[in-house]
Amino acid sequence: MLTEKQICGVYVPVVTPFNAAGEVDLDSYQRYVKSILNNSIQGLVVNGTTGESPTVNINELQLLVNASRELLQSSSVPLIVGTGTNDTRSTVTRTELAANLGADAVLVVVPYYSRPSQEGIIAHFRKAAEVGIPVIAYDIPGRTGVGLTVDTARTILEMNNVVGLKDCSGSPKLVTELTRYGSKPVLCGDDINFFDMLGHGAAGGMLASANVKPAEFIQIYEYFRSGQLDLAKQAFDNLVPLIRLLFKESNPAPIKWFLSQSGSITSDTLRLPLTSISQSLQEELGLHLHQNPLALEA
Numbered sequence: 453m454l455t456e457k458q459i460c461g462v463y464v465p466v467v468t469p470f471n472a473a474g475e476v477d478l479d480s481y482q483r484y485v486k487s488i489l490n491n492s493i494q495g496l497v498v499n500g501t502t503g504e505s506p507t508v509n510i511n512e513l514q515l516l517v518n519a520s521r522e523l524l525q526s527s528s529v530p531l532i533v534g535t536g537t538n539d540t541r542s543t544v545t546r547t548e549l550a551a552n553l554g555a556d557a558v559l560v561v562v563p564y565y566s567r568p569s570q571e572g573i574i575a576h577f578r579k580a581a582e583v584g585i586p587v588i589a590y591d592i593p594g595r596t597g598v599g600l601t602v603d604t605a606r607t608i609l610e611m612n613n614v615v616g617l618k619d620c621s622g623s624p625k626l627v628t629e630l631t632r633y634g635s636k637p638v639l640c641g642d643d644i645n646f647f648d649m650l651g652h653g654a655a656g657g658m659l660a661s662a663n664v665k666p667a668e669f670i671q672i673y674e675y676f677r678s679g680q681l682d683l684a685k686q687a688f689d690n691l692v693p694l695i696r697l698l699f700k701e702s703n704p705a706p707i708k709w710f711l712s713q714s715g716s717i718t719s720d721t722l723r724l725p726l727t728s729i730s731q732s733l734q735e736e737l738g739l740h741l742h743q744n745p746l747a748l749e750a
């Protein structure tokens with residue numbers, strides 16, 4: 453089970469590879485996750501936004517969690533499973549499933565689309581937390597249509613079994629307010645703000661771009677943690693052009709294209725309504741990849 457202490461460093465929300473027919477490509481997934489685990493990541497996140505959670509059904513989720521658990525057999529890296537939906541009952545069902553399959557924690561997003569009140573959001577997280585498995589709450593108002601106020605985030609973080617927050621709110625305000633007087637750990641989920649958010653109290657990051665550059669993000673974190681701020685800033689600045697390209701169109705389309713071009717996964721297939729990246733972004737990313745080839749590990 454994931455503890456608050458373990459919420460630090462770099463968590464990788466992995467992509468879910470699909471074959472050309474749009475089915476989960478388990479072989480590709482296993483090869484890919486193995487290669488990610490060659491890095492000193494602090495957590496593996498399955499079925500996050502980057503794992504295309506809105507289109508992964510519960511049977512496929514089970515398949516992915518089982519495969520991940522097997523890959524992590526002799527590893528101490530915790531397994532976090534995205535189980536949040538915009539329906540409290542289905543969130544609870546998925547959270548129970550993840551707990552039964554041996555996940556170490558679940559990632560529960562603020563319920564999207566319905567635009568619930570702050571009260572409704574709190575009740576949603578209370579139900580998820582009652583399942584008993586550690587919960588990381590996930591605030592991403594740009595995607596969900598409603599965000600956490602500081603007070604709501606505090607209330608959620610004070611619940612038993614809630615162990616931390618993934619903050620994709622787009623500004624350092626929430627992390628600053630929460631950590632000022634001490635709170636459960638907050639992970640940055642805004643890749644472009646990673647360096648800033650560390651400075652404002654984030655304990656680490658859950659970063660889609662770390663699919664592409666795991667070692668580099670870990671190095672930034674290590675520099676920061678050891679007080680080598682200039683080196684951390686320089687290393688982060690080196691990644692900024694790539695991060696901008698990876699978020700120029702909807703995540704995870706650019707990341708999947710990049711990973712498939714570099715041979716890390718077999719295909720960049722996405723499920724509708726997501727579509728592959730534009731020709732112009734392919735050219736920009738292709739140029740970047742040509743100039744900075746990925747170091748592939750078996």
Ligand SMILES: O=C(O)C1=N[C@H](C(=O)O)C[C@H](O)C1
Nearest residue numbers: 465500501502641659660703
């Ligand atoms: O999958 C995730 O977890 C993340 N998703 C965010 C998004 O797609 O908006 C970005 C963040 O890097 C991690």
